[in-house]
Amino acid sequence: MRQAYSARSVIAYQHRDEIDKSLCEQGFPRGLQDYLGGYQREVTNIIKDLSATEIEDAQEEAKKWTKRAPPPEVQARYVPLSYR
Secondary structure, eight states: OOOOOOOOHHHHHHTTHHHHHHHHHTTTOTTSSHHHHHHHHHHHHHHHSSOOOHHHHHHHHHHHHHOOOHHHHHHHHHHOGOOO
């Protein structure tokens, strides 16, 4: 069964550097448990700032990722460490 991707997944991937930078500035670098809670909050904040067109574009991209597959660089991010 193929994974279903959401617009939120696409947006989180597209803005990952911005999210990481913001969390590090707030004192939540990768590896800390608080990073995960902060990560979801940051994604939500980014979505709030996007235009309707940008959200629609992310929805279309999510449909493509679900139908075919995400780009290789996205796939590489989702491979469990035990398989790398």
